Ligand SMILES: [Zn+2]
């Protein structure tokens with residue numbers, strides 16, 4: 001990278017040396033960007049040679065060496081073969097290298113590192129030999145970082161993603177590498193977002209102690225005959241009931257009453273700030289009242305509230321929370337009045353008012369909807 005003083009700062013492709021040097025013929029590069037000539041430089045620590053090149057089409061320059069491939073400014077043949085051109089990694093154009101480039105003494109670049117750091121590099125070289133320092137991101141590592149962080153916390157995942165993109169953008173010269181970095185990062189975030197949904201589905205299926213299986217609705221709560229005063233029968237209630245007559249981006253609050261006697265109440269999918277997700281248990285229709293015996297509650301714990309985006313019906317969205325299933329030691333009995341709706345919004349869905357809330361019947365069989373699974377109690 002070149003700054004205003006025409007001083008070039010770069011890193012050696014071979015050792016970890018950071019150096020800076022001045023352009024030969026100072027000023028010419030800035031004044032006539034179409035004309036700069038490639039020239040040979042030499043690292044003052046490892047004494048490897050590199051060629052400083054400039055692509056007039058892309059308007060940028062950098063170092064290139066045969067071994068650095070994707071992370072250098074361009075592709076070039078082995079210097080011992082005195083290559084007469086190099087190819088820009090960005091635009092794929094080939095640019096000439098004057099033959100005399102190899103005859104002029106290389107510019108010995110000065111290390112910017114502290115003497116201790118230089119000593120350390122020299123020691124590493126003498127112990128392990130000089131291997132090319134393949135700069136740039138390990139793609140699998142970037143993927144993993146994005147993935148893990150997003151699984152832990154969506155918002156934090158997005159911040160890390162943006163930081164990585166900035167880092168990649170300013171840290172690497174060629175578009176191919178940048179593209180790959182963005183691709184693996186996007187993939188990491190995307191899969192990281194998918195995982196919590198998988199976890200959600202899994203934790204809903206909870207094994208319940210045998211004692212609870214035996215506790216269905218106590219027989220004494222069901223009267224021998226139903227009073228004919230009420231128009232509704234128990235059979236009428238079997239099905240899926242939603243507290244809205246229209247289907248929005250997701251389901252609103254809804255009950256599923258199963259013929260087996262189980263019920264499930266799920267909170268609106270558009271409520272992004274709701275902690276209560278569902279209540280499961282047994283239902284009955286007794287004396288004009290809906291009797292619910294809740295034995296299991298699923299709710300979100302922990303997390304923080306963030307401003308909503310997208311299809312949320314709430315201003316805030318709970319993020320980073322985890323699902324918790326609670327088996328109630330003492331089942332919770334709720335009784336709701338249940339009568340035909342007085343003024344239903346639509347007439348094509350049966351409407352029942354449960355304790356002053358109108359619910360519309362979307363289907364007789366909850367299993368017709370993939371999202372409704374009879375709860376395991
Ligand atoms: Zn070096």
Ligand SMILES: [Zn+2]
Pocket residue numbers: 055056057058059088089090091092093
């Ligand atoms: Zn180019």
